[in-house]
Amino acid sequence: xxxxxxxxxxxxxxxxxxxxxxxxxxxxxxxxxxxxxxxxxxxxxxxxxxxxxxxxxxxxxxxxxxxxxxxxxxxxxxxxxxxxxxxxxxxxxxxxxxxxxxxxxxxxxxxxxxxxxxxxxxxxxxxxxxxxxxxxxxxxxxxxxxxxxx
Amino acid sequence: xxxxxxxxxxxxxxxxxxxxxxxxxxxxxxxxxxxxxxxxxxxxxxxxxxxxxxxxxxxxxxxxxxxxxxxxxxxxxxxxxxxxxxxxxxxxxxxxxxxxxxxxxxxxxxxxxxxxxxxxxxxxxxxxxxxxxxxxxxxxxxxxxxxxxx
Numbered sequence: 001x002x003x004x005x006x007x008x009x010x011x012x013x014x015x016x017x018x019x020x021x022x023x024x025x026x027x028x029x030x031x032x033x034x035x036x037x038x039x040x041x042x043x044x045x046x047x048x049x050x051x052x053x054x055x056x057x058x059x060x061x062x063x064x065x066x067x068x069x070x071x072x073x074x075x076x077x078x079x080x081x082x083x084x085x086x087x088x089x090x091x092x093x094x095x096x097x098x099x100x101x102x103x104x105x106x107x108x109x110x111x112x113x114x115x116x117x118x119x120x121x122x123x124x125x126x127x128x129x130x131x132x133x134x135x136x137x138x139x140x141x142x143x144x145x146x147x148x149x150x
Numbered sequence: 151x152x153x154x155x156x157x158x159x160x161x162x163x164x165x166x167x168x169x170x171x172x173x174x175x176x177x178x179x180x181x182x183x184x185x186x187x188x189x190x191x192x193x194x195x196x197x198x199x200x201x202x203x204x205x206x207x208x209x210x211x212x213x214x215x216x217x218x219x220x221x222x223x224x225x226x227x228x229x230x231x232x233x234x235x236x237x238x239x240x241x242x243x244x245x246x247x248x249x250x251x252x253x254x255x256x257x258x259x260x261x262x263x264x265x266x267x268x269x270x271x272x273x274x275x276x277x278x279x280x281x282x283x284x285x286x287x288x289x290x291x292x293x294x295x296x297x298x299x300x
Contacts, residue, residue, distance in 0.1 A: 012251030012258030013180050013244055019255070023171035030163050034291045065254075086254045091286045092246040092273060094163055100243055101162030104215075104236045105169070108162030110291040112275075119279035121289055123242060125262075129269035136241045139271055141184045141260040 019064045020090070024049055024057050030094050032067070032087065034110070038080040066090070092123075099123060169214045170240070174199055174207050180244050182217070182237065184260070188230040216240070242273075249273060 020026055024047065031037045031046050044054055058081055061067045066087040069079050095112055102108055112121045124133045170176055174197065181187045181196050194204055208231055211217045216237040219229050245262055252258055262271045274283045 011180070011248070011260070012255060013248040014177060014251075015255045015258070016247050016251030017173045017176055021173035021176060023167045026167055026171060027164060030161070088286060089253060090250055091289060092275065093243065093250055095275065095289070096242040096246045097166050098161070098163040100240055101164075101166030103239060105162060105165045107294065108165070109293055110161070111294045112289055113292050114277035114280065114282075114284055115288045115290045117277065117279050118292065119277050121284060122276045122278050124274045124276055125242065125245065126272045126274055127264035127267065127269050128272050129267050130264065132264075134264055134271060136238060138265045139241060139245070139262055140265045142263050142268065143259055144257065144261045 019066065020061075022057070024053060025061060026094070026097070028054075028057055028061065029066070029087065029090050030098075032081065032083050033091050033094055038082055039078070040081070043081075061087075095121075095123060169216065170211075170243075172207070174203060175211060176244070176247070178204075178207055178211065179216070179237065179240050180248075182231065182233050183241050183244055188232055189228070190231070193231075211237075245271075245273060 027047055028043055037043055065084055067081040068084050070082055072080050114121055125139055126133055177197055178193055187193055215234055217231040218234050220232055222230050264271055275289055276283055
């Protein structure tokens with residue numbers, strides 16, 4: 001467990017990192033999301049990760065609800081790791097991380113495209129009121145308003 | 151160093167994680183980006199991290215070009231850690247991670263707003279051709295075309 005954040009309040013970023021805040025977990029998610037890997041052997045071959053670490057990371061990701069396991073009909077005795085909706089929803093994090101690496105380290109071998117028209121996608125942070133694509137400096141945080149009871 | 155990725159090709163996500171792929175580094179970045187922390191004591195107080203680990207993480211983040219140090223005129227002998235443009239550009243990763251935590255773990259105490267109009271922002275992945283805000287399932291990767299020489 002991480003220490004306190006936001007003066008004792010739980011922060012979603014901190015809690016998200018308790019589930020996925022480790023390089024291997026993030027790379028497993030990358031491979032599942034964008035290479036559509038589902039098998040232990042595929043992750044193993046892609047990441048060259050120690051078998052005990054990979055098994056532990058996959059197991060934690062299943063416990064967290066990010067993957068579910070299934071037994072493929074065509075391969076009895078084997079197990080596949082399939083992203084849940086929670087896991088599928090992690091895509092924007094990997095996209096944002098990759099684009100930062102592309103910009104500040106060096107362009108990687110892949111780009112993100114709209115599958116149907118094969119056009120590169122843009123990642124925008126947009127104001128719901130103005131409709132503007134915002135410069136990052138204009139995006140700040142505020143404390144969430146308390147939700148009405150009942 | 152992580153093992154090979156993308157069949158031996160460097161991947162920007164993997165290289166980005168070599169710089170920031172560790173929970174404390176990501177939380178230090180969160181506090182610098184959104185709480186505007188610059189001082190060792192502020193990070194220490196926020197994260198309750200062991201001093202030697204915090205010093206090492208800050209030093210690595212400076213070496214990576216994510217922070218630069220400066221000596222504040224008003225506090226001789228002290229050092230501040232200021233985000234570079236590279237560090238400022240990391241904001242979308244923290245936003246995406248926090249929103250995932252908000253959605254799948256539980257809503258955190260903060261929300262992201264357009265500073266000028268105090269309206270919550272939307273995070274969109276948009277197709278440059280269609281202009282559509284894309285469902286995540288429609289966002290895929292393709293190998294980047296080789297850049298023309300010269």
